[in-house]
Each structure stands twice: as structure tokens, then as C-alpha cells.
Amino acid sequence: MLTVHHLRLSQSERxxxxxxxxxxxxxxxxxxRREDNRLAPDEYKALHPMGIAPVITDGELVLGESGAIVDYVEKKHGxxxxxxxxxxxxxxxxxxxxHWSNGTFMASMMMQLMLTMSGAPExxxxxxxxxxRVGKGWSMIEDRLGRADYFGGSALSTADIMMVYCLTTSRAFRPGSLPEALTNTRAYLQRxxxxxxxxxxxxxxxxxxxxxLS
Structure with missing residues (x-):
């Protein structure tokens, strides 16, 4: 049985x-998430050596990493x-x-979040x-969604599965909504x-x- 271990407010939503x-x-x-530090509880950390979301189990298999899991599930089960x-x-x-979703964009946003949390001088x-880097990323996203219905092109694909979390739930860790100027992005999220x-x-x-979604 394929089991998705979902840590609330995390990339395992994908x-x-x-x-x-x-x-x-x-x-x-x-x-x-834990009450004291908002991180994963010990039982989740015990699932995989990295101790972070997402994680799936499929029989004896234990697999982490968003992109790897998305590829595995879509190819093996879909x-x-x-x-x-x-x-x-x-x-x-x-x-x-x-691949850009976590390889560049999510990584850049995580660096931005860590800098803010570190208290580094402005x-x-x-x-x-x-x-x-983050600003260029949002510009690329807005441009792409003005030229295509989906990130992968003409139809929903696993590229969208990877990208949407970056535009939505990941914002739970930083204040503010999407800028009004991101009209293409906003329309896409409504779809x-x-x-x-x-x-x-x-x-x-x-x-x-x-x-x-807004």
C-alpha cells in the first residue's frame, strides 16, 4: 500500500x-508540527534519515525528496x-x-527566510x-503564466504539482499575500x-x- 506521510504545512502537500x-x-x-519550534515531530523525523517532509512508504520502500517522490508515484502508480x-x-x-521549483526557486526562498530569521542586519x-534571485523568480513565473496555461505547457503536469506549493502554502512562513501586479499568477491559482x-x-x-490562492 502506498502511504503518504504528510507533515502539516509542508511540501508533502504536493x-x-x-x-x-x-x-x-x-x-x-x-x-x-511541534508546538515549541514548529518543526516535525520525532515520529516523523524517524521515517527517513533526513527527518524532513515529504516521505512516502510503498511496501518496504521508504522514499524522501519531493521531486523523487513525484517522479516515482507518477511513473510507478500513475x-x-x-x-x-x-x-x-x-x-x-x-x-x-x-526541476527549477525546488532546485532554484524554493531554495532561494528558503535562503531568504533563513536570513530573516537569523536577524542579520538589513x-x-x-x-x-x-x-x-527571488525577485527574478517571481518575474519568470508571471511571464510563464502569461504565455501558457500551465507551467509544463498546454496541460497540467507534475511541473504544476511541484510549483503550486511554492506559490501557496509555503507563504504560511512569511507574511503577506501575492502582489496585485502578479495578475497571471493569481488567475492561474484560481484555476x-x-x-x-x-x-x-x-x-x-x-x-x-x-x-x-491569493
Whole structure:
């Protein structure tokens, strides 16, 4: 049995949504964050050597890392239905956004968050460097969603599964809503929010929480 171990308010939300989009039979286990430091509880950390979300188990297999899990579940359990074939016109764009999500954009936002939490003085060199990377990222996203319906191109793909968390629930750790100027991004998130699979996933993964779509 495929089991998704979901740490509330974390990247494992992606895996719940993926399973719902694919219509899979899976077990969902929810874990609440610790009260004292908002990190994963010990029972979650014990699942995988990294001790962070996401984690799945599938029989004897224990697998971590968002991109690896998305690829594994979509290929092994979903017959590759949410990724374009290598001869499809969207293939390269799909690959870019699938990997850019955590490889560059999420990493840059995490650096920005850590700088803020560290109490580093404003105007330091690292702050400017990271802010520039994050700003360029949001500009790329807005441009992409003005030229394509989905990050991977003409249809929803695992690139969207990876990207949407960055634009939505990840903002729970930093104040503010999406800038009004990001009209393409806002319209895209409204379309995502209308998907029955996304609605089911969020109801299961974050019961009682309004999805952060604006």
C-alpha cells in the first residue's frame, strides 16, 4: 500500500495532490508540527534519515525528496499520465519547471527566510543577492503564466504539482499575500483552486485551512 506521510504545512502537500489527480488508492497519515519550534515531530523525523517532509512508504520502500517522490508515484502508480512524452512540444518546458521549483526557486526562498530569521542586519550583501534571485523568480513565473496555461505547457503536469506549493502554502512562513501586479499568477491559482482533485487534497492535507490562492 502506498502511504503518504504528510507533515502539516509542508511540501508533502504536493504528494497528496498528486495522488488525488491520479485517482490513486493510497493511505494518508497526518502529522502535526511541534508546538515549541514548529518543526516535525520525532515520529516523523524517524521515517527517513533526513527527518524532513515529504516521505512516502510503498511496501518496504521508504522514499524522501519531493521531486523523487513525484517522479516515482507518477511513473510507478500513475502510468506517466501527468508528464509529456519526450517527443512532445512541452517536454523541455515541463522538465525545466519541474526541476527549477525546488532546485532554484524554493531554495532561494528558503535562503531568504533563513536570513530573516537569523536577524542579520538589513542591507547586507547576502540579503541583496537573495532578494534579487527571488525577485527574478517571481518575474519568470508571471511571464510563464502569461504565455501558457500551465507551467509544463498546454496541460497540467507534475511541473504544476511541484510549483503550486511554492506559490501557496509555503507563504504560511512569511507574511503577506501575492502582489496585485502578479495578475497571471493569481488567475492561474484560481484555476488550480477550481480543480476537484486539488480541493480534495487540501481538505485532506490541511483540514480547516483555506488554501492560500491569493
Amino acid at each position: 504528494i497528496v495532490w498528486l495522488c488525488e489527480e491520479l485517482g490513486l488508492d493510497y493511505e494518508l497519515k497526518l502529522y502535526d 502510468a506517466g499520465r501527468l508528464s509529456p512524452a519526450s517527443d512532445h512540444a512541452d517536454f523541455a518546458d515541463h522538465l525545466f519547471w519541474l 542591507g547586507n550583501m547576502a540579503e541583496g543577492f537573495v532578494a534579487d 488550480i483552486g477550481e480543480r476537484p482533485a486539488y480541493q480534495r487534497a487540501m481538505e485532506k492535507a490541511e483540514p480547516g485551512m483555506e488554501p492560500m
